[in-house]
Amino acid sequence: MKKLNFRLLAALPCLLLALTTTGRAQTTLTPRGSLWIEGDSTLHRWSSTSTAVEMSVASPGSGEDLAAAVKAGKFAGLVVHIPDASLKSGESGLDKNMRVAMKAAEFPEVSYRLDRYELGKSAADGATPIHAAGELTIAGRTRAVSIDARLAFSADGLHLVGSYPLNMSDYGIKPPTLMFGAIKVKDPVVVRFDLLLASNREKTK
Numbered sequence: 001m002k003k004l005n006f007r008l009l010a011a012l013p014c015l016l017l018a019l020t021t022t023g024r025a026q027t028t029l030t031p032r033g034s035l036w037i038e039g040d041s042t043l044h045r046w047s048s049t050s051t052a053v054e055m056s057v058a059s060p061g062s063g064e065d066l067a068a069a070v071k072a073g074k075f076a077g078l079v080v081h082i083p084d085a086s087l088k089s090g091e092s093g094l095d096k097n098m099r100v101a102m103k104a105a106e107f108p109e110v111s112y113r114l115d116r117y118e119l120g121k122s123a124a125d126g127a128t129p130i131h132a133a134g135e136l137t138i139a140g141r142t143r144a145v146s147i148d149a150r151l152a153f154s155a156d157g158l159h160l161v162g163s164y165p166l167n168m169s170d171y172g173i174k175p176p177t178l179m180f181g182a183i184k185v186k187d188p189v190v191v192r193f194d195l196l197l198a199s200n201r202e203k204t205k
Contacts, residue, residue, distance in 0.1 A: 028054075028055070028056050029055035029056065029057070029078075029197045029198070031053045031054075031055060031195040031196065031197050031198075032195070032196045032198070033051075033193070033194045033195040033196050034049050034050065034051050034053075034193070034194060034195070035049070035050050035051075035053050035082065035191070035192070035193040035194075035195065036048060036049040036050065036191075036192055036193075037049075037087065037166075037189050037190070037191055037192075038189060038190045038192060039185055039186060039188075039189035039190070040185075040186045041183055041184060041185045041186060042183055042184045042186070043183045046089055046091070046094065046185070047089060048087045048088060048089040048094070048095070048098065049087070049088060049089075050082050050083070050086040050087045050088070051086070052082065052083050052086035053080065053081075053082055053193075053195065054080070054081040054082075055078060055079065055080050055081075055197065056078070056079055057075055057077055057078040057079070058077055066153075066157060066158050066197065066198075067153040067158065070119075070151070070153075070158065071119065073117075075114065075117065076114060076115060076116050076117065077113070077114065077115075078113070078114040079111065079112070079113050079114075080111065080112040080113075080114075081109050081110075081111050082109060082110040082111070083108060083109050084099055084102050084104035084107070084108055084109060084110065085099065085104065085108070087099075094176065094185075097176035097177065098176050098185075100176070101139075101168070101173050101174055101175070101176045102138065102139050102173060103139045103140065106140065107138075107139050107140045110136070110137065110138050111136075111137045112134055112135070112136045112137070112145075113134050113135050114132055114133075114134040115133055115134045115135065116132075116133050116134075117130055117131060117132040117133065118130070118131045119151070123150075125152075126152055126153075127150040127151065127152045127161075128150070128151045128152070128153070129148065129149075129150060129151075130148070130149050130150070130151045130160075130162075131146065131147075131148055132146065132147045132148075132149065133145075133146050133147075134147075136166075138171040138173065139171050139172055139173055140172075141170075141171045141172050143170055143171065145164065147162060147164045148162060149161060149162025149163075149193075150162060156196060156198065157196050157197045157198040158196070158197040159195070159196050159197075160193065160194075160195045160196075160197060161193065161194050161195075162192070162193055163190055163191065163192040163193070164190070164191045165188050165189075165190050165191075166188055166189055166190070166191050167187055167188045168187050168188070168189060169187055175187050
């Protein structure tokens with residue numbers, strides 16, 4: 001009997017995990033638009049754009065739309081994934097050196113987790129300021145970041161526009177070079193995004 005009780009106690013955490021995850025839904029956000037990095041070099045300014053941004057968040061609730069969920073503070077926990085290979089500048093040499101600098105072979109994506117956020121007062125044009133705090137992971141290093149953006153609610157989804165200045169050196173990234181070091185990318189860079197988010201709820205397995 002003692003052995004049986006021990007086994008039940010050992011299995012209890014797994015049973016609790018199953019009960020808490022069964023039936024939970026995952027909201028996958030399908031962003032339209034783009035996220036890009038703007039920077040400067042010793043030769044000219046440059047930009048690198050990704051259109052392969054992926055987002056997901058625990059479902060805000062059955063039948064609840066995105067606008068209501070955001071206003072209720074239920075989007076904390078949002079996770080964003082950006083494949084390193086999706087960032088393209090139009091200059092193959094810069095793209096190749098950037099992926100090397102970002103250690104893409106070992107860390108193939110950039111990720112961001114939203115921990116908390118605050119909404120400001122809506123402006124005359126209908127846009128709502130949002131101050132977001134979370135963690136950004138690049139090249140295997142994670143840093144706490146705060147991002148200010150503007151959010152607009154519409155029947156098509158959520159329109160999110162903002163920017164964030166980023167020091168590559170904070171993530172152990174040596175700014176890439178071209179032409180055997182003759183052209184050097186400068187630090188910092190600016191990450192900009194202009195995205196329209198729609199939802200596609202899926203049950204977690």
